[in-house]
Amino acid sequence: MKKLVVVCLAAVAFSCGESKKEEKPELNISTQMEEKTAPAEATDSKVAVVSIEGNDQMKFNKDEIRVKAGQTVKLTLTHVGKMDKAVMGHNWALLTQDADMAAVGQAAAAAADNDYIPEDMSDKIIVYTKMLGGGESVTIEFEAPAAGTYTFMCTFPGHYALMNGKFIVE
Template sequence: MNTQTKISALILMGFLTITSCGKKQDGQIGEPADTTETSTEGVAAPVAEENVLVIEGNDQMQFNTNELKAVAGKPIKLTLKHVGKIPKEAMGHNLVILQEGTDEANFALKANDAKATDYIPESEKASIIAHTKLLGGGEEDTIEFTIDKKGTYKFICSFPGHVAMMKGVLIVE
């Protein structure tokens, strides 16, 4: 490891140590939107879109929720927002939804060697339902996909070292 890399790593570790003491925010983010219909004089109001999910990743290597919910067979529109400030080369985040039964640790190990494809290993494409782009601070990405089968699907950030803290489940009911 050259001197510049060592210094960069030390600065990043120091920054993470200082900023990781912030409090985690609670919220309703990640819950599917309610669908409601009301009528006024026989005219139905528009129905809110189901399966609209928003999740945030920050510079402390945390998603703001570890559970998302969606309805089976309906299109899912998922937005990942990187609310931090650190560029993706040092603190990149993505969200990868894995097929049921996929070993997340094994997937993450293979992802470590997939820098050229933003830590999405070509050999594991069959294990992926959907994934966002790799994002740096202040960026966001929205993906759309459908899961027909009810179940619990793991999601992770596949940036090296992040899976330990950045993971959760997508519950499809």
């Protein structure tokens, strides 16, 4: 009976909160992790501004990014976790359409001296960020490739299985 009263009081307390404007609040980590598909936040038609996060659970907060062919893409990767890059490093790499993600991921595991970017697969990687540790952020700019669907991934050893998505160029 006490539990029922507590549940009822909690429901009343939450339902009586003040109403808020229809403003979209700043996203926190938990809401961003739910935001899986996102078009680029365009500042103008020539620049696509994209933000993506990686966490200590080996996940990106987006599994799809959409931009327009020929746009300048300004992509910011933020590692929202706390772990050091030697333990839980993250980067963002955009692969060519014909690249085999597993092959790139396996080759990357042997490329520790090159920030896990395999030199022998450089023809399969269009662009990439540096490797980040918890709390770090980096921004890169590049021109969106031709229309099509591309794969993006983290090249830290073993991460590509969970940390990947589609980069759709319209």
